[in-house]
Amino acid sequence: MTPESTTNGAAGAPRPRVNVDEYLILNKYAVDEENPHIRLAELPDRAAVERLARVCPAGLYRVDEDGVPQFDYAGCLECGTCRIVAEGGAVASWRYPGPTMGIEYRYG
């Protein structure tokens, strides 16, 4: 295991080398553009967002170069890991996407 294979250091924001978006575009989604089913807190704790960045299997949580938390619900796999880690904290609210919206697994 090399240091750069994980993050740029335990203290820094997680920066995986893998580009998960290349995988997410293979999935089938019906994105509910008007209604985010997961809402990030307005001023989330940066360390909390870094935690979410480590555990989200879709890599939807990021802390950008300027230390600003980023989140995009569109690629959500609906696993609920962020709910377990941060609901009521950095994750202000978590629910399932509306009927027929969100991911549609073709293999599962």
Next chain:
Amino acid sequence: MADFDAIVVGSGCAGPAAALELARAGKSVLVVERGTFAGAKNVSGGRLYTHALRALLPDAAASAPLERRIVRERVSMLSGDSATTLDVTDETMRDERHESWSVLRARFDPWLAEQAEAAGAEYITGIAVDSLLTDGSRVTGVRAGDDEITADVVLLCDGVNSLLAPAAVGAARPRPDQVAVGVKQVVALPEQVISDRAGCPDGEGMAWLFVGDATHGRVGGGFCYTNRDTISVGIVATVSDLMDSGDVVTQLLDDFTHHPAVAPILRGGQVVEHSGHLVAEGGYDAMPPLVGDGVLLAGESAFMCLNAGYTVRGMDLALAAGQQAGRSAAVALAAGDTSAAGLAGYRAALEDSFVLRDLRTLRRFPHFMESTPRMFRDYPGLARDVMRELFVVDGTPMRRPSKAIGQIVRRAGYLGLAKDLVKGVRAL
């Protein structure tokens, strides 16, 4: 008078099993599934131990759309670029009673739902249950969009993220140490190529589990199941351990699929899906109450999942528990008492079945894994070093194997090793 005798929330494994039994008992039952079809939201590793499917559907089980019968078991310890592997083939894996099959849920779950429908269950898909209707502590139905549908009993088979279980039975949101995050990719390859790489005949395949550097030594592991014309490959990592680590789960997966022990079986394949799922790993002690007034829980909503390290199970527990939930609900309906007391037969029946017996047998195992990081961090390297001692021949005079291996094991500490061994055996 309620709209239905029973409403089942969720069409995975537990839901259709419950609906099937209720329909067989002549009860009116409605299954509500939020996906556009049964299985659209469902993910598993996945391997199904089919004993529970045959118990539910003795005649139809053989025609279930499963992928490959598993006839080869592999367990590998990964350390750096190395792998130390146990590879088991055994004719008993073809014994119908012992069979397990690789499975893709978007193919299997619609078939299972069809079986419940054929038995008389009503289905609505593409509708999410937003909340439960209650009368005091009693669950009396479901609210879905603008519709309110009532029933004498509601069965929550809505998965590991049941947003209804807290209101139904006071279930707490699971803690990060009680769940693991799974991330999986499905990789397409020609059927013949998969057979050849797994060393199995067409129609049969391999289950391969990994510990150690599959998760960079974190608590968890990797898996690889051969399907008919795809391979499911992924990792599972305990959330509490991962969230404060220096690792990122998506990078762990990418490193795993590129590991020299894993990459060859996937070579030339196309990733066709990337999925995620929360795994209920807390075991028996993390389970919520299974019964409330007018409500039952079965499957992952009730944390019915077993990880013994070398086997991982959930779907057979869900099928059996769902079947029992349907039976017990039908009995309670016939007796006219679907209160928690009237439904108590469900828990009692599960206590007698493999479902709660196996969960209780392994109740100390989740804590053992979590409290023994050496299992994931140190022992795979130890195994690698011992194997190097045995297999490397380069013309330097060899040391007595017993002495050389003794030195390697001593480095890890006899005492710690012995303690972990005793702890592990006790936990099992």
